[in-house]
Amino acid sequence: MNTIVCVKQVPDPEIPPAKFKIDPETKKVVPPPGVPPVISVYDERAVEAALRLKDKHKGKITVISVGAGKVSDVVRHALSMGADEGFVIEDGAFENLDSFGTATVLSKAIQKIGGYDLILCGRQAADWGAGQVGSILAEILGIPVVTFACGIEAVDKKLRVRRVVKDGFEILETPMPSLVTVSSEIGLPRLPAGMSLMLARKKQIPVWKPQDIGLDLSDLDKEKAHTEIIGLSIPTRKKECEIITGTTPAEAAIQLAEKLSQLF
Amino acid sequence: MATREVFWNISYPYVMYLLAALGVAYWIYSLYQRYQLWRIGRPDECTQEIGKRIRVFIQTLLTEILTHRKFLRDPFPGIMHFLIFWGWIILLLASAVDAFTYYANLHLVGTPYLWFSLIVDIGGLLVIIGMLMAVLRRYILKPERLNSVFDDGIITALILIILVTGYMVEGLRQAATELKTHPEWALWSPGGFVFAKAFEGMDEESLRFWHQWLWWFHALMTIGGFVYVGLVFSKFQHILVSPLNIFFRNLGPVGVPAPIDIEKAETLGVGEIKDFTWKQLLDLDACTNCGRCQDACPAWATGKPLSPRKVIQDLKVHMVKANKKQTHSSESVPTLVGEAPTEEEIWACTTCAACQETCPVYVEHLVKIIDLRRNLVLAHSKMPETAQLMLRNMQSRGHPWAGIQSLRLRGDWTSEIEVKVLSEGDRVKTLFWVGCTGALAERNVKATLSMAKVLKAVGIDFGVLGEAETCCGDPARRAGYEFQFQISAEQNIETFKNHQIQEIITMCPHCYHTLKNEYPKYGGAFKVIHYTQFLYDLIQQKKLNLSHALALNLTYQDPCYLGRYNHLYQEPRQVLQALPQIRLKEMERSRNRSFCCGGGGGHMWIEEQPGTTKINQMRLEDVLKTGADTVVTACPYCLQMFEESIEHKGMKETLKAKDLVELVEEAMEATRT
Amino acid sequence: MDGYQGVLVCGELAEGKLAPITIELLGIGRKLADELGEKVSLLLMGNPIGHLGQEAIAYGADQVFVAEDPLLEVYNSDAYTYLMADLCRKINPSIVLFGHTDMGCDLAPRLNGRLGGGLTMDCLTLSIDPTTKRLISTRPVFGGNAHATLMSKSARPQMATLRQKIVAPAERNDSRKGEIIPVEGKIDPSIIKMKVVERLKEEVEGVKLEDAEVIVSGGRGIGSAQNFKMLRELADLLGGAIGATRPACDEGWVPASLQIGQSGKVVSPKLYIAVALSGAMSHISGCLGSKVIVGINKDPEANIFNVARYGIVADYKEVLPALISKLKERLSK
Structure with a gap:
């Protein structure tokens, strides 16, 4: 079975909180120097889900990523995990794409690749975390979508998807092709370790421009975007700790109890 | 003239030779079979440089094997093996002399014969004493490390039987001959003499009968021994296989795995x-x-x-x-x-x-x-989950510390002191290589800053890579994540070359070992110095003014990768001795017998098996026995491990863990403000 | 915008009643609609559910659309998307609100894909821009490190999912009047491509660590498994769960499943009481999302006080008994 996985490059979410800086003017995050971007965690798990299916049913995994700058590293990461082929779709116009814009670009690329049984996305991105691209993409392509998957099986040309819900799991059956968004409960992605790690280093990753996928940039016109970020701020977090003192520890405890009971 | 008749009382001695030839032939065949077994393995580079190997082997033989230097570190088993080893050598040489003189018709007679007899008997006695020590140890004292198998018992019994029957044969001969004619000769074979005395009362016929019988028994046991050793490939084979192994041993640095050639590799690592x-x-x-x-x-x-x-x-x-x-x-x-x-x-x-x-x-x-x-x-x-986390970080972030475990970014420390941070196109001769832990772990940054201050104080022109520095690859390599190591090594070598770096001073012994001993195979041969060597040289050249008294009771932890891997035992100690008013008390296990802090081989990040004692806590007990108020080390892992175990023990007030360079910096007037 | 009017709330049911989030949405929906001077409608999907219409009106809905169909009995993404898209095309709401729930998270993005109006997920606040009359929302981004404010552009409907339990529920007023409108037309079963074949409930004892609003967490300083009982008592009192640092789990005082931090669980309760733990970053990273962190530690230098809101420098054994008895007294009032 052939799977297409959509991955996104994000600023490393594990930078120390104190190093997290934003530029309120441009409404952008300013990544600290020397910290390379990484593949979005849920997308990495989507790659893992694809690999698990491939381990069982063979087939081909194609990985794509959309970006304004150089995003081939995340595709390379997926290749080093064991994906077969990767493409990036790059253009300066892709800066600040909203979910609809991203899904539009992806849909064009996917239509160019064709021949898929399954499309996988992360449940949301680790940066802006809009959590919509997968569903919108499925609507554009006109295929069913199952969200928050924690397990995918292929049975009789159908997909059985185990899905995370609040109080447990649901198992859904959906035809091929479908789009499935993957949640972290699927488990840790494999460490890119085997031969694929070395082979991926040297692999050429074709870069597609909008015209290569038949995308009319006016479709992404800023005015046609649905939402606009008008502000970005770091929530103020009281850094000073109020040390509660008392003549005895018990007395301090009583004062603390007073303060805490106001929280409820 | 004192002498003895070879093959006295023995008819058809050639039968013994025939059987012995068959026995030895079988034994040689067993070795050949084993050789075939070894050959299922892949080729090894150790067949190169045979000339050098012969030289090194002779050196090892003279300085180590004959003297039993390594064995004697452990006195009881050391002496035991020493006695057996030398006893056998004497017996073997004596047999050779015996055979040679007999067939060359150069019979030993008179005083030389008597001395010869004595030496042979002492040889046997040495083996017997050694073997009895072995029996005592293996079957009565039973130290935990001995894992006895059936073969051990067989071999022990066989050797004892062969030796004792040897003495008995000698005694029976003496009782039938010398004891009657020249009883003083018999005294020169004390082992045989004891038995001769015991058999004295027997009549000659019985003596001859038993002598003949026991002689053949002794011979057959010996020949049978060869067959047995060959048949089960007994550990007794070590007398030949172990020297062979010493001959073919790795002559390069310790613990350097072979690179994987991805073009040729059929399997990755060892699966079968x-x-x-x-x-x-x-x-x-x-x-x-x-x-x-x-x-x-x-x-x-x-x-x-x-x-x-x-x-x-x-x-x-x-x-x-x-x-x-x-x-x-x-x-x-x-x-x-x-x-x-x-x-x-x-x-x-x-x-x-x-x-x-x-x-x-x-x-x-x-x-x-x-x-x-x-x-x-x-x-x-x-791999263990914690190993996976660490390796994942190495792969995606270029260092083993998960971003959030550290409040720092790689280059942060460079904003706390003025240093030359190399940027694209900068060239510098000397690079100060900080290492991941030295740059990212709060505690270790202090030591890094100390080193930078010392370097500046002595006027060295050096550069640092700051945020562009990445992991040397050590934790990945030790954890078997070879490809990531290879990627790191290649990238770092390229960086060094881009800045035309000639000399690298490292903070961390693990970086030191990796850069010095492992990078050359990837095309990066630089002069790599651990900072303790660098400080030692400064002291030798009297360029360090260590005048501020510290008044500390120290003990020193030998980092494994500095000591056992690179034999730097003396340099750090010399630096410590140069500090004014310190007292250095060694731990019982130190230098090459030093006990690990628990942080190597990726274990700085890989969790120790739950429910077991932590290695760093065990090592802390060694520190406490010295009564030191400060444990000094020269490795960021050791420092972390001691900080943790000291905190666990709740001894932060009374015991400090320090990096050696921190003490040097404290003692230097020049860096004091 | 021309033709688009009113706030539509996507209703959810819980055990046959209006779900709490729906009542919260009706509250905020009412406020937004009042600012626009427009109506609030509620869509209820299920089978049968007609009896809930009046209750929804009492909570502030002007109109209640009731869609009853056996195919709507349980949530099905295909059926619900179809029905709701159909309704939106008919009534052209200006704003559509969902709860940030299992259903909302699945349905809203799909609907956005179908209708193309723009959607903001996991909103913490919702308001109307006074000049443009457009919907403004705030949501956490970058794992909670930052908050982004978004404004809709010209496309409609403007959609949002609202985080649960952050706005006050609507007040019930049974005298309120409104309209109950049945949604006409049956759902064609052929549009349903996916079906739920099995549902598995996960049984959890007590409060799940991830769901707990209060977590009392202990470190190596607790000293023994026995001493953890004191922490449990405090947690039970506050309806919370207990957690631990890695060293405490290593010692076997509590099961490894309670480990919070880098290699354990990441939690964000309202209140996180850190007892006798130094606050190693690897642990802290697992609880930084907590609203209020309280540190109790003997060591005034302990890192926990760098992230805590309140701190007590003392032996926890002297603090907890007094804290527990005082809280008991306050909470019983």
């Missing part, structure tokens, strides 16, 4: 016994199961399942079994990992090299364990 090289398989047979490595192993000492002895022995058993299955049936070869040794064992190793350091026959455990890890990681993606 045949993936080892033939030398690694020879290693398995060279091991005599003596348990010295087990005694030295920090993992074993703290209750982990790993014993280096057991790993080697289990691999040996597996080698024989796997080979039998392969040649004699269609059954599939049993899996290597799991059957011998288990994953838990493989991951418990801190690569401290104490096992190799103590092994008298140069068995090389480290690279085998890394080869096994390689297969688990590269081919099967199997």
